[in-house]
Amino acid sequence: MEPRNPDYVRQVEDIFRKAAFVTDVGYELVRVTPGQVETRLTVRPRHLQQDDVIHMGVQATMADHTGGSAAGSLIAADQLVLTTGFTMNLLQAAVGEELRCRARVLRAGRTLSVVESEVYAVARGEEKLVSKATVTLAVLARKR
Amino acid sequence: MEPRNPDYVRQVEDIFRKAAFVTDVGYELVRVTPGQVETRLTVRPRHLQQDDVIHMGVQATMADHTGGSAAGSLIAADQLVLTTGFTMNLLQAAVGEELRCRARVLRAGRTLSVVESEVYAVARGEEKLVSKATVTLAVLARKR
Amino acid sequence: MEPRNPDYVRQVEDIFRKAAFVTDVGYELVRVTPGQVETRLTVRPRHLQQDDVIHMGVQATMADHTGGSAAGSLIAADQLVLTTGFTMNLLQAAVGEELRCRARVLRAGRTLSVVESEVYAVARGEEKLVSKATVTLAVLARKR
Amino acid sequence: MEPRNPDYVRQVEDIFRKAAFVTDVGYELVRVTPGQVETRLTVRPRHLQQDDVIHMGVQATMADHTGGSAAGSLIAADQLVLTTGFTMNLLQAAVGEELRCRARVLRAGRTLSVVESEVYAVARGEEKLVSKATVTLAVLARKR
Numbered sequence: 001m002e003p004r005n006p007d008y009v010r011q012v013e014d015i016f017r018k019a020a021f022v023t024d025v026g027y028e029l030v031r032v033t034p035g036q037v038e039t040r041l042t043v044r045p046r047h048l049q050q051d052d053v054i055h056m057g058v059q060a061t062m063a064d065h066t067g068g069s070a071a072g073s074l075i076a077a078d079q080l081v082l083t084t085g086f087t088m089n090l091l092q093a094a095v096g097e098e099l100r101c102r103a104r105v106l107r108a109g110r111t112l113s114v115v116e117s118e119v120y121a122v123a124r125g126e127e128k129l130v131s132k133a134t135v136t137l138a139v140l141a142r143k144r
Numbered sequence: 145m146e147p148r149n150p151d152y153v154r155q156v157e158d159i160f161r162k163a164a165f166v167t168d169v170g171y172e173l174v175r176v177t178p179g180q181v182e183t184r185l186t187v188r189p190r191h192l193q194q195d196d197v198i199h200m201g202v203q204a205t206m207a208d209h210t211g212g213s214a215a216g217s218l219i220a221a222d223q224l225v226l227t228t229g230f231t232m233n234l235l236q237a238a239v240g241e242e243l244r245c246r247a248r249v250l251r252a253g254r255t256l257s258v259v260e261s262e263v264y265a266v267a268r269g270e271e272k273l274v275s276k277a278t279v280t281l282a283v284l285a286r287k288r
Numbered sequence: 289m290e291p292r293n294p295d296y297v298r299q300v301e302d303i304f305r306k307a308a309f310v311t312d313v314g315y316e317l318v319r320v321t322p323g324q325v326e327t328r329l330t331v332r333p334r335h336l337q338q339d340d341v342i343h344m345g346v347q348a349t350m351a352d353h354t355g356g357s358a359a360g361s362l363i364a365a366d367q368l369v370l371t372t373g374f375t376m377n378l379l380q381a382a383v384g385e386e387l388r389c390r391a392r393v394l395r396a397g398r399t400l401s402v403v404e405s406e407v408y409a410v411a412r413g414e415e416k417l418v419s420k421a422t423v424t425l426a427v428l429a430r431k432r
Numbered sequence: 433m434e435p436r437n438p439d440y441v442r443q444v445e446d447i448f449r450k451a452a453f454v455t456d457v458g459y460e461l462v463r464v465t466p467g468q469v470e471t472r473l474t475v476r477p478r479h480l481q482q483d484d485v486i487h488m489g490v491q492a493t494m495a496d497h498t499g500g501s502a503a504g505s506l507i508a509a510d511q512l513v514l515t516t517g518f519t520m521n522l523l524q525a526a527v528g529e530e531l532r533c534r535a536r537v538l539r540a541g542r543t544l545s546v547v548e549s550e551v552y553a554v555a556r557g558e559e560k561l562v563s564k565a566t567v568t569l570a571v572l573a574r575k576r
Binding site (some may be wrong): 185258273278280 | 422
Binding site (some may be wrong): 007018020021022024025045046047048049050055056057058060061062064065082083084085086087088090093100121 | 162163164165166190204224234
């Protein structure tokens with residue numbers, strides 16, 4: 001896939017930096033290529049739901065934001081993306097010391113993008129797919 | 145709808161209290177009736193995405209946890225609920241000083257429950273529906 | 289909700305008439321008001337999945353097309369709607385002599401509409417909610 | 433993935449043969465391996481929505497039934513699968529002389545399976561991904 005903004009890496013870094021909630025929860029950007037983004041999270045007690053299970057909201061936020069970043073790697077400098085639809089399947093209980101998310105653009109349309117995000121939990125170094133989401137985003141002109 | 149646990153209000157309060165992420169983000173329980181739960185969140189700068197828009201993850205976490213609590217109001221004392229599927233439509237940009245979520249059980253099955261969660265943003269006292277989610281939950285026996 | 293085309297009833301009838309698959313399966317238009325459409329289907333053996341259960345595809349097609357019709361009741365004469373996203377929860381086995389679907393627009397945007405469709409099975413005169421869908425549609429300019 | 437029924441191919445053929453709606457619309461089974469199923473449909477005028485576009489319901493029915501068949505390839509002889517949740521993204525207008533669907537089990541649980549189904553339209557021999565669905569199915573004991 002062809003980025004419309006040659007400076008697409010900085011564009012994605014901006015999407016990350018400007019989102020207070022993403023910084024607050026602790027997600028980190030790992031890798032950006034055109035149409036694909038990887039992120040990570042060091043799991044802390046505050047991310048849990050009960051017992052040792054990581055809250056679904058921590059996974060959903062990660063899948064959404066990483067997906068939006070992947071879509072954002074393909075837009076023009078004067079555009080932005082905004083989630084309009086989100087579906088997620090929780091495949092197994094998310095337990096571990098780290099979460100990793102890999103998002104990949106399925107369709108980069110003129111007005112609508114569709115991205116798939118996979119969330120992996122890493123427990124004692126072993127990575128398991130724990131949830132998978134599809135994010136639909138509107139591609140909009142950025143207001144000056 | 146008939147609660148299976150006469151002490152269902154405390155059961156829901158427990159689901160809330162035990163979830164570290166829910167406490168961390170700041171959601172509060174407002175009202176619990178059998179099959180229906182309402183929650184609220186005072187919006188802080190840390191909940192935002194960019195400009196003044198509340199992050200989708202803040203809405204998703206709220207819709208999921210309020211939905212799970214509504215399903216949890218109908219289960220037996222030795223059961224628990226776990227989200228297996230989640231779909232959400234973002235209807236308009238969420239802007240305001242407060243979020244409210246109202247969840248209502250659509251189906252309370254023996255092994256599967258389906259709940260609808262509506263998220264409202266309150267701006268200058270006016271409430272607007274900003275997103276709507278459907279949460280699917282597995283009803284499981286609690287491990288001793 | 290305000291229809292943009294005063295002749296919105298005929299507009300919806302057109303959406304129905306032109307869809308060969310809808311005619312082929314046998315869906316009928318019952319009622320059209322701005323933002324709301326009701327349809328019905330006389331259940332035949334060809335609509336079944338196994339035993340007496342009505343195939344999920346029969347319900348999905350109905351929810352999608354009734355939803356699209358409801359969105360179509362609010363667009364201008366030179367526009368059309370096209371489904372971009374679809375989510376459905378099957379709440380109980382669909383058994384009966386008739387299916388009814390009621391769709392209601394949740395958001396009628398300039399470029400995106402969101403509609404909820406409820407599917408009811410009627411068995412011996414008694415109506416039960418068997419599935420519920422959310423349809424997301426792009427609002428497009430009709431090509432001449 | 434390991435099939436629990438050594439005769440899993442016949443099991444899937446049964447799921448296909450017994451579904452009247454699937455036969456009626458014209459879907460054909462192409463290939464069955466454990467956890468993966470491929471189907472096809474020769475597109476006829478009756479499958480269309482308007483102009484030359486294949487109706488979303490034709491794609492949804494195919495994604496659902498092919499997905500259910502993939503899940504069905506992994507269950508025991510005395511079990512059956514039933515769709516409980518379905519999400520689909522329409523990626524581009526489906527136009528062509530043939531539809532192909534490939535489904536792949538993402539999770540084969542004791543009580544819940546999750547399957548991904550991709551639908552391709554073949555126009556003048558060229559295959560394009562037109563929609564992608566996720567099917568959630570309950571795994572149930574077959575009633576005698």
